[in-house]
Amino acid sequence: GENVEQHPSTLSVQEGDSAVIKCTYSDSASNYFPWYKQELGKRPQLIIDIRSNVGEKKDQRIAVTLNKTAKHFSLHITETQPEDSAVYFCAASSSNFGNEKLTFGTGTRLTIIP
Amino acid sequence: SQTIHQWPATLVQPVGSPLSLECTVEGTSNPNLYWYRQAAGRGLQLLFYSVGIGQISSEVPQNLSASRPQDRQFILSSKKLLLSDSGFYLCASTRGSGNTIYFGEGSWLTVV
Numbered sequence: 457g458e459n460v461e462q463h464p465s466t467l468s469v470q471e472g473d474s475a476v477i478k479c480t481y482s483d484s485a486s487n488y489f490p491w492y493k494q495e496l497g498k499r500p501q502l503i504i505d506i507r508s509n510v511g512e513k514k515d516q517r518i519a520v521t522l523n524k525t526a527k528h529f530s531l532h533i534t535e536t537q538p539e540d541s542a543v544y545f546c547a548a549s550s551s552n553f554g555n556e557k558l559t560f561g562t563g564t565r566l567t568i569i570p
Numbered sequence: 571s572q573t574i575h576q577w578p579a580t581l582v583q584p585v586g587s588p589l590s591l592e593c594t595v596e597g598t599s600n601p602n603l604y605w606y607r608q609a610a611g612r613g614l615q616l617l618f619y620s621v622g623i624g625q626i627s628s629e630v631p632q633n634l635s636a637s638r639p640q641d642r643q644f645i646l647s648s649k650k651l652l653l654s655d656s657g658f659y660l661c662a663s664t665r666g667s668g669n670t671i672y673f674g675e676g677s678w679l680t681v682v
Contacts, residue, residue: 490670499660499673500614545614549671557629558604558671560614 458483460548462561470569475536477564479546480528486548489522489529490558494543503544504531533566541568572597576661576674583681589634589648591677593661596642603644604662604671605636614660620644656681 459482469475481489487508492500506513506520506529513520517536522529533540543565547558573596583589595601605617616629618636626636633652637645644661661674 488670499676502670502672505670557616557619559616562613 458486458548458550458557458559460546460559460561462546462564464564465562466565466567468567468569469536471536471538473536475531475533475540475566475568477531477544477546477566478528479530479548479561480526481548481559482527483548483550484527485550488549489520490547490549491520491531492545492547492560494545494563496542500545536568538568538570541566572601572663572665572672574661574663574672574674576677578677579675580678581680583651583679585653585681586650589646589651589655589679591646591659591661591679593644593646593674594642595644595663598642598663598665600641602664602671603638603642605644605646606660606662606673608658608660610657618646651681653681655679 460479462479467475490505491503493503494500504515504518504520506522508524511522517534519532543563545563546561549558575594577592602621604619606614607617608614617634618626618628620626620638623638623641634648656679659677659679662671664671
């Protein structure tokens with residue numbers, strides 16, 4: 457089955473700086489890569505996703521890049537703000553005729569230092 | 571728009587007692603449904619998923635079970651809880667024809 461590794465496990469950045477979180481996956485059939493943000497005690501919320509036919513996707517201060525050859529994808533947050541502090545999870549899924557299963561990374565605790 | 575209802579939100583149960591967590595989805599039809607568990611400060615572990623009524627796949631052997639009696643209802647059960655069953659249980663659903671997955675509010679279970 458799919459295996460997703462995520463690094464780093466913790467990340468502290470100064471407010472206004474950029475943060476980068478990296479994930480690798482093992483199953484070359486995976487074609488969908490979402491990122492979730494989870495605040496303390498709350499459910500994970502989808503913040504951005506990318507499909508395998510696209511190399512990069514941007515949404516305001518958040519961007520995701522995908523390298524299918526190397527089987528890794530990254531989350532980039534620019535101009536970080538205190539409200540970006542949370543745990544971020546990457547995930548990978550192969551859409552097998554409706555049998556979608558997400559395999560999650562182990563999470564990155566991002567702390568923005570004011 | 572889709573809404574995922576999950577209850578109860580919190581519960582404290584003694585070891586050996588039964589469990590029933592319920593999830594219902596509104597605003598979509600024939601969704602894929604999932605139960606995930608998150609131990610304190612840990613990642614998300616897929617427990618069960620269902621692609622249709624009565625169709626349940628188990629990802630991890632354990633003393634939990636799942637059922638899908640209706641298209642938009644997913645139930646997580648246990649006959650006898652263990653201390654290790656404590657955690658944050660999340661129901662999730664796909665929306666529409668894509669494989670984007672959205673989570674319910676979650677249920678905090680503490681086994682004492």
